[in-house]
Each structure stands twice: as C-alpha cells, then as structure tokens.
Amino acid sequence: MCHRSVGLVQGAIERAGIPTAALTLRPEITIHMNVSRAAYVRFPLGNPFGEPHRPGQHRLVLEDLFTLLETATGPNTLIELPYRWKRWGKWL
Amino acid sequence: MALDHEILDEKYRSWLSRIASTHHGANHRVNDEAGFARLSAPLERTTVALVTTAGAHVRGQQPFTVDDVAGDPTFRPIPGDVETADLRFSHTHYDTSSAETDPNVVFPIDRLRESAAAGRIGDVSSMHIGMMGFNPDPTEIADVTAGRVASILAEAGAGAVLLAPG
Numbered sequence: 163m164c165h166r167s168v169g170l171v172q173g174a175i176e177r178a179g180i181p182t183a184a185l186t187l188r189p190e191i192t193i194h195m196n197v198s199r200a201a202y203v204r205f206p207l208g209n210p211f212g213e214p215h216r217p218g219q220h221r222l223v224l225e226d227l228f229t230l231l232e233t234a235t236g237p238n239t240l241i242e243l244p245y246r247w248k249r250w251g252k253w254l
Numbered sequence: 255m256a257l258d259h260e261i262l263d264e265k266y267r268s269w270l271s272r273i274a275s276t277h278h279g280a281n282h283r284v285n286d287e288a289g290f291a292r293l294s295a296p297l298e299r300t301t302v303a304l305v306t307t308a309g310a311h312v313r314g315q316q317p318f319t320v321d322d323v324a325g326d327p328t329f330r331p332i333p334g335d336v337e338t339a340d341l342r343f344s345h346t347h348y349d350t351s352s353a354e355t356d357p358n359v360v361f362p363i364d365r366l367r368e369s370a371a372a373g374r375i376g377d378v379s380s381m382h383i384g385m386m387g388f389n390p391d392p393t394e395i396a397d398v399t400a401g402r403v404a405s406i407l408a409e410a411g412a413g414a415v416l417l418a419p420g
Contacts, residue, residue, distance in 0.1 A: 224365050
C-alpha cells in the first residue's frame with residue numbers, strides 16, 4: 163500500500179506543476195497507478211535506495227532518478243534499474 | 255530482463271483481492287490523470303524535495319498511528335536541515351531496521367545534500383514529507399493529503415520531487 167500512497171501523492175504533485183520521479187519495488191502496483199516517471203529496482207521492501215551505509219549505491223540510484231527527470235518524454239514512463247540485492251536470504 | 259506485463263497484471267489483481275479480503279473497509283484509487291510536468295530549469299538550478307511513505311518523521315513529532323487497522327493518512331513535514339540522526343520510522347508493514355540504521359535507504363537526505371554540494375542539483379528543499387503508506391482505504395490520501403503535500407512542497411519552492419516507498 164506504500165506504493166499506492168506514493169502514486170497518489172506523485173500524481174497530485176505533478177498536477178500541481180512539479181515534475182517527479184519515484185522508485186518502486188512493486189511495479190505491478192506502480193504501472194496501474196497512472197504516474198509520470200518511475201524506476202523499478204529489485205531491492206527488498208524498506209531499502210529502495212539500497213543497503214544501509216552504502217552511500218555509493220544510494221548515489222547510483224539517486225543519479226538514475228535525476229536522469230529519469232531529465233530524459234522521460236511522457237507519462238507512465240517505467241524504467242528498470244540494473245542493480246541486484248546481495249543478501250536476499252533473510253527476505254525470502 | 256523486460257517486465258512481463260501479463261505477470262504484473264496477475265500480481266496486481268492478486269494484490270487487490272488480498273487487500274479487499276484481509277482489510278476491513280478496503281478501497282482502491284488510482285490517478286485519473288498522471289500529470290507530466292517538466293523541469294523548468296536544468297537540475298543544476300533546481301531545488302529538489304523528497305517524499306517517502308516509509309513512516310519517516312522527526313524525533314519529537316507525533317509518530318504515525320500503526321495500531322489502527324484503518325492506517326494513518328496524515329503526513330509529517332521534515333525540514334531540509336533535519337539532523338539525519340533525528341529521523342524516526344513508524345511503520346509495521348515493512349522491516350524498518352535498514353531505515354533505522356541508515357535513513358538514507360528510504361530518505362536519502364545526506365545524498366541529496368552531497369548532490370547540492372557537488373552542483374548536480376541547485377539546492378535541497380527547505381521542506382520534505384514523511385508519510386506512513388499503510389492505508390487500506392486511500393480516499394483521504396487521494397482527496398486531502400496528496401494535495402496538501404503538493405501545496406507545501408510548491409510553497410517551499412521545490413522544482414522537482416523524488417518519491418520512495420517503504
């Protein structure tokens with residue numbers, strides 16, 4: 163439901179004239195929310211920007227969102243980021 | 255690997271039916287209109303704000319209600335100069351342990367400050383927003399909270415907003 167809440171707020175911000183880009187861990191929800199720009203990353207819930215205390219990883223994800231803001235050409239743009247989670251064990 | 259939309263549609267229908275069957279008063283909303291605003295200046299001159307539904311708030315603010323089956327549709331304004339160590343997380347529908355040890359995993363305020371210092375963005379917004387995304391009935395989020403959040407960020411001068419779930 164976090165993803166639905168993100169989508170609804172994202173829509174309101176866009177309609178107020180401010181461009182947005184969101185991360186999603188649940189693309190099945192995001193693609194149905196009708197939003198401007200989203201990036202799917204295969205990380206576990208609670209870690210959309212990556213693992214704790216890995217600033218380099220956070221920076222990569224953040225830069226991808228910046229790029230998405232700069233390059234998307236229309237609404238419902240969904241890209242997939244190439245990163246993979248190293249420690250899925252406890253989340254499976 | 256390209257996303258398989260048939261699989262995503264099936265997962266979406268399954269999620270909707272799970273919410274409807276397990277949460278009293280469950281409802282659903284999506285955006286009638288996506289909206290598509292464009293940057294009014296290069297990012298290097300744009301003030302950027304963050305929104306997270308990961309239950310983020312500042313120490314001393316009222317925590318989100320996490321023991322109500324109806325959720326909590328309110329939001330918390332998070333000042334741009336918040337001490338990262340003062341961020342707290344109230345949410346019982348995802349594992350908050352990563353965010354508690356490093357808030358940047360859901361609310362990358364330190365990374366955003368670095369981006370401003372490096373000149374990649376113009377500035378860090380004076381205001382950001384924390385919400386708690388668990389809301390089986392999203393009506394108030396859609397009809398009240400979302401618009402208020404947009405107004406606050408507009409008043410703060412945000413020229414772009416990045417959002418992340420919990």
